[in-house]
Amino acid sequence: MWSHLKDKGIKLPEVSWEKINQDILPVLRKMEKVGIRLDLAKMDKLSRETEGIIKKLEKEIYKNAGQEFNINSPSQMAEVLFEKLKLPTKGLKKTKTGISTAASELQKLESGHKIIKFILEYRELSKLLSTYLKPLPLLVDKNSRLHTHYGQDTSTSRLTSSEPNLQNIPIKGEWGEKIRSAFTAEKGMVLIAADYSQIELRIVACLANDESMLNSFKKDEDIHTRTASEIFNIPLNKVTSAERRAAKTVNFGVLYGQSPYGLSQTLGIDQKVAADYINKYFIKHPGIMNYCNRVIDIAHKEGKVETLFGFPRALPNINSPYRNLADSEERMAINTPVQGTAAEVLKLAMIELDKKLNNKDGARMLLTVHDELVIEAPEKMAEEISKLVKEVMENVIKLCIPLKAEVGFGKNWAEAKR
Numbered sequence: 109m110w111s112h113l114k115d116k117g118i119k120l121p122e123v124s125w126e127k128i129n130q131d132i133l134p135v136l137r138k139m140e141k142v143g144i145r146l147d148l149a150k151m152d153k154l155s156r157e158t159e160g161i162i163k164k165l166e167k168e169i170y171k172n173a174g175q176e177f178n179i180n181s182p183s184q185m186a187e188v189l190f191e192k193l194k195l196p197t198k199g200l201k202k203t204k205t206g207i208s209t210a211a212s213e214l215q216k217l218e219s220g221h222k223i224i225k226f227i228l229e230y231r232e233l234s235k236l237l238s239t240y241l242k243p244l245p246l247l248v249d250k251n252s253r254l255h256t257h258y259g260q261d262t263s264t265s266r267l268t269s270s271e272p273n274l275q276n277i278p279i280k281g282e283w284g285e286k287i288r289s290a291f292t293a294e295k296g297m298v299l300i301a302a303d304y305s306q307i308e309l310r311i312v313a314c315l316a317n318d319e320s321m322l323n324s325f326k327k328d329e330d331i332h333t334r335t336a337s338e339i340f341n342i343p344l345n346k347v348t349s350a351e352r353r354a355a356k357t358v359n360f361g362v363l364y365g366q367s368p369y370g371l372s373q374t375l376g377i378d379q380k381v382a383a384d385y386i387n388k389y390f391i392k393h394p395g396i397m398n399y400c401n402r403v404i405d406i407a408h409k410e411g412k413v414e415t416l417f418g419f420p421r422a423l424p425n426i427n428s429p430y431r432n433l434a435d436s437e438e439r440m441a442i443n444t445p446v447q448g449t450a451a452e453v454l455k456l457a458m459i460e461l462d463k464k465l466n467n468k469d470g471a472r473m474l475l476t477v478h479d480e481l482v483i484e485a486p487e488k489m490a491e492e493i494s495k496l497v498k499e500v501m502e503n504v505i506k507l508c509i510p511l512k513a514e515v516g517f518g519k520n521w522a523e524a525k526r
Contacts (some may be wrong), residue, residue, distance in 0.1 A: 109406060109414045109445075110315070118314060118508050125419035125452060129260060132455045135462045135473070136258040136267070143253035144474045144482065147520075148245050150290040155241040158233050165230040172223035179230060185209045195220055216376060233283070240277065240287055247272055254291075258476070264444060265419045266451040267476055275477050289522035291482075297470075298490045298517045301524035302497045304479040305512040306331060307453065312363060312446045314508045315416070318395025325509045332356040338392045339385045358385050362396060363446060365439030400442050407441035415448035453511070454479060457504045464496060482521060490517045 110120060170176045173192070177184045186206050189195045195217050201208040211228060218224045248254050259268045269275040278284030293299045309331055313321040324334045329344075336347040336355035347355075354375055361371045368383035375382065390397040407413050407426045414420050421444045425433040458476065461483075465471045471485035471493050481501075485493040494515045501513035518524040 110416055113315070113317075119506060121417050121505060123417065123456070125265060125415060125417040128417060128452050128455050128459070129265075131459045132260075132267075135458050138462070139473050139475070140255055140257055142472055142474055142484075143249065143255040144484075145252055145292050145294055146244060146248050146254045147290045147292045148248070148252055150292075151241055151245045154286055154290065155237065158237045158241055162230060162233050162237070165226050165233070168226045169223060169230060172221070172226065179227070180234075182209050185227070189217075189223075193221060193223070212373075236278070236283055236287065244272060256475070263421060264451065265415060265448040266478075267455070269477070274475060277477070285522045285525075288525065289520045291521040293484055293487075293519055296487055297484050298487050298519060299474075299521055299524045300483040300485055300490065300494050300497060300515065300517040301521060302481045302483070302494075302501055302513050302515040303525075304450070304454065304501065305514050307450045307479050307511060308363060308446050309359060310507065310509055310511060311416075311449050311453075312396065312399065315445060315449075316393075316395040316399030317508075318393050318399070320393055321396070322509055332359060335359050335389065339388045354385075358389055362386065362389055362400075363443060365400070365442040367435075403441045403445060404438050407438065413441045413444050415445050415452060417449065417452045419448050419452065421448070450479065453505055454481075457481070457501045460504055461497060461500045464500060465493075468493060468496075482524070485517075 113120060166179065169179060173188045175188070175192075177188055179185065182203075183205055186209050189209065190197055190207055197207050199216060200213045201210070207213075211231060214224050214228060218228070244254060254272070254274075256269045256274045257271045259270065260266070261268050277287055291299070309321070310325060312318075313325060321331065324331055330352075332352050332355045333344055333347045335358060336342070336351040337344045339355060339358060340347070340351055342351070357374055358371065361374065366374070368379050368386055371377075371386065372379040372382035403413055407423050411424065411426060412420050412422045421440065423437040423441060426437040426441065428434045428437075454476065458473065458481065461481070462473060465473065465483070469486055469489060471483060471489065473481060473483050475482040481497070483493065483497060494517055498513050498515045502511045505511070516524045516526060518526065
């Protein structure tokens with residue numbers, strides 16, 4: 109599927125996805141056995157703090173609603189918001205029982221009434237409490253270490269985490285940082301967090317041979333700022349943080365085959381505006397447009413697509429007469445080669461890193477979360493191991509542009525991420 113890239117001077121990987129998936133297994137089993145230390149006192153403190161805030165939010169919600177009701181009941185929530193408070197329902201999705209009160213829908217009403225802000229925060233904190241703060245401390249071993257189980261998604265080639273799932277721990281925001289601060293290094297050790305920077309966008313730039321995106325990466329520009337400059341037609345130095353966030357959504361939306369309707373829903377904008385953003389994007393990035401068209405064409409002809417390493421994803425409904433099924437698989441066709449290749453690059457880095465850490469005085473990999481690795485190492489070796497991790501991750505495979513890994517260390521996961 110990717111043999112044409114040789115004509116572009118791109119060296120294809122010599123290792124197969126079967127070999128990668130075979131070699132990663134002992135690495136994953138080792139990580140499962142080691143686990144990561146959880147600060148139980150910190151988790152207890154966060155639990156009590158969260159419960160206190162939730163109680164205050166309950167009072168604010170009842171006060172603004174003018175009555176008490178079951179905040180966790182969608183039907184009672186809808187009754188309060190749309191019948192009693194008369195909040196507008198135009199543009200909101202409907203369920204079998206009425207107007208949806210899902211977070212994505214309530215966010216559209218946030219500027220209309222302050223109760224919405226309290227409800228969204230209540231839900232977020234309730235989920236953190238029930239998913240992480242309460243259950244995780246119950247799952248540690250006698251040494252306060254938490255062990256997850258790693259698997260491999262047979263559809264995408266990505267690694268999965270379960271029992272417990274540590275890949276869904278919040279990354280951004282105040283609470284994401286608070287929870288990560290409870291994942292700590294042992295005494296005399298540090299945690300090293302290493303994260304691939306925009307690896308999927310770098311991969312699609314190479315697969316698509318998109319000159320504009322390749323040049324941007326070669327100049328080490330912020331790709332989202334560059335995209336904002338292009339779709340909003342403003343100078344790079346005039347791009348605001350809000351415009352950059354919107355451009356980031358466009359960058360990844362195109363990568364996931366998002367339609368103008370899907371993008372409009374995500375950004376909360378008119379569908380015609382969303383379509384204009386996508387059109388401007390493709391005008392600036394014809395290589396990406398050709399890539400999307402090419403993989404969709406291959407998927408229709410062969411009923412599958414492949415990653416750069418040859419991992420196949422079957423798309424049995426790509427030629428379905430039902431447009432929603434075919435559209436869904438066309439989106440998978442666009443994304444799978446990118447997402448799957450990124451997953452395989454990370455696995456290669458983990459395999460190589462495992463070999464190099466074997467003689468590093470107790471340094472060991474603990475976690476992998478999407479494009480990120482967490483390593484525990486002796487404090488005295490923090491700089492040395494950080495440098496090694498960065499070198500391995502950035503050089504495990506040679507693409508047409510360099511890979512970039514951001515590496516930090518600290519006494520806990522949040523500190524290392526900073």
